[in-house]
Amino acid sequence: MNITAFEYEDSIIVVDCGLAFPEDDMYGIDLCIPDITYLKDNIDRVKGFFITHGHEDHIGALPYVLREINVPIYATKLTIGIIDHKLGEHNMLNKVKRKVVKYGQHINLGCFRVEFIKTNHSIQDAAALAIYSPAGTVVHTGDFKVDYTPVYGDAIDLQRFGEIGKKGVLALMCDSTNAERPGFTMTERKVGKTFESIFSDHTHQRIIVATFASNVDRVQQIINTAYKFGRKVVVEGRSMVNIISIASELGYLNIPDNTLIEVDQLKNYPDEKTVLITTGSQGEPLAALSRMANGIHRKVKIQPNDLIVFSSNPIPGNEKAVSKIINDLYRQSAEVIFQDTHVSGHACQEEIKLIYSLLHPKYAIPVHGEFKHRKAQAGVAAELGMDKEHILMISSGDVLEIDEDGAEVVGKVPAGSVFVDGLGVGDVGNIVMRDRQHLAEDGIIIVVLTLQGGSGQLLAGPDIVSRGFVYVRGSESLMDEAQHLLNEHVTDLTDRGITDWGKIKTEIKDSLGEFVWKKTKRRPMIIPIIMEV
Known part of the structure; x- marks a missing residue:
């Protein structure tokens, strides 16, 4: 994500305000936006945002940042x-x-x-x-x-x-x-010539092109080539539809009449007379191409004669996801081209x-x-x-x-980074992320017991509930041993007259944690819950 503040005396201007997408170990996080603490502390001096271009890593955080720093935006x-x-x-x-x-x-x-x-x-x-x-x-x-x-x-x-x-x-x-x-860097027009070559060599196949939604020039060249070869064009993927709509309305995209059709109209045309422009070139799991490759797209099914063109290079970190999509497409007997179609x-x-x-x-x-x-x-x-x-x-x-x-x-x-999780902005920090990583790696064990108020006498439990640790039905002996250990330990604590909840919880966590480590070499999160009646 990109954001730079320029300051002189009582004036601050900000260049770009982008977001980043979460790493694989950022469980549950939707987006990462920049920490704007300094700008908030000096909000009276912030004059405006200057945006260099419309990519997510330069504009994506604006809706979140502008809630707290509402100043004018200047851009093309x-x-x-x-x-x-x-x-x-x-x-x-x-x-x-x-x-x-x-x-x-x-x-x-x-x-x-x-x-x-x-x-x-x-x-x-x-x-x-x-x-x-x-x-x-x-x-x-x-x-x-x-x-x-x-x-x-x-x-x-x-x-x-x-x-x-x-x-x-x-x-x-x-x-x-x-x-x-x-x-x-090669000119964008080079890709247009490659498309012409691909279309002329595959006149009897449906062509599906995956590219970045924001690359309007690339989309224009695909549309131009499709029109030249007499093919109808379907645009699939929410971000692709949005960008093409905005670009065509503002005059940055020239779409010949009767070239674009809705995805529902595909069945009215022969496969060799259609082209799909879709999102998913980076292997995003919910993008249109991923859903097609996995057979879960509601309106488009990959067919053995289809040609899929990846008009992009994998962004560092996305190589595995892209490779998985390509493998899934090959399994469905589709033909895939992913070289010389991107600059x-x-x-x-x-x-x-x-x-x-x-x-x-x-x-x-x-x-x-x-x-x-x-x-x-x-x-x-x-x-x-x-x-x-x-x-x-x-x-x-x-x-x-x-x-x-x-x-x-x-x-x-x-x-x-400030984490965006659902409607929450910044309410998930390092401690919560560490807990999520712990849960993802080793699971959780909850120990529930009921004590009598005043006397501290054990009335029920301890009962063990686990999630993400072991499959209980397949590990009954392990869970029985753990149950027996806890029964003995809690009985010993009550016999010794220990009624302090903090002490009891610590003893339960320590004894059960040591037992589980010896038996499984795992360290699940252990949460004792004590109820008083």
Whole structure:
């Protein structure tokens, strides 16, 4: 997730406000959003959010953050359109001020002036930001690539980068995602040629294409190719339908008449005359393609003659999920293509060098990527002759104080993830997550006993209830032994006149925990419950 605060005197502006998806061991967590404690503590000085483009890792947290910091949002037309849909889902459209910004337009907020600069990315209307302040000019590239032949709109405005560079740039915050890759990122149009080749070679098969919902240019090329080969197009997957609807309404997607059909109409056309564009290219378990591969999609069944095209590369961490989907599709005798059907939306080394050469920044601050990616960009900057002392590898939460006289990290602010679980935001912390991991790994044993009030005499129990520990019917001897151990132990405690509940609970947990460990080498969560009558 991406969020950066810029501060000068009594003014704070924020660039991007993204979310992250939970790791495998974050049980029950739906989303991770940034910790905005510092912004809340300084809410009177926060002037607005500037958004570089409409991907979830740059806009996804806005509905949650704006509940607590309701300031204006500034972004380009398509980005605002996607944000509007997201705010509408949270019933916040009438509560938040949004302003559509054109390329080249300047926004003055407090001590800052912010200019939007045209860039290319895997979603249209991406922008870099030139942030002017009395301390100097900082350029934030956002996510970008240099595409001289984009599917829609103009190429990146390299001329404007050069003009800004001539005036002097204090610091460059540049996208590092592909900084390990030499050369240039291929143009998006290359994928269009690959699609034409695939469609011409598979004229007697139904084609299903899985890609990122937000890649409007990719969707446009699939639609163009389908139209050229006389195929009807079905869009499947909630996020895909939403993005295509927004993009077509705003004029970023050109769909020929009578090309799109509803999924219910598939049965009215021969398979070889249809194309499905679907979500699920990353193996998401609830996405449309996953449900098709598992045979649980209500309206689309994979058939032996189907061709499935993965027009994406697995995001690091998703490889297993994607591989599982591919295997499931192969089991249903479908044909799968997952090579040469995707190009990245991020700049490789030569494009990064080009931006550095145009801007000539005094300081380099590699951003957006894992540490190894940012380290690779630091190497590119050093290769271009930048002073290594001026290449700043900062971490989340670092407070970087920078001007013409120097740059140094002068402190830390709270940073990290706030968990969203259902309707709860931030109510699940590390202790709860540790309990969930414990339960997932070893299960739980609950011991229930009833004591007489005053005397502390045992009236009922102890009874054992377990979940996720062992299958009780298959482990009756183990549970009988545990029951016998507890009976003896509780009887001993009452004989010794111990009536303190805390002491009894501790004794039960210790004795049962030791017994279970010896027998199973497991450490389930043990919760004694004492009732008094």
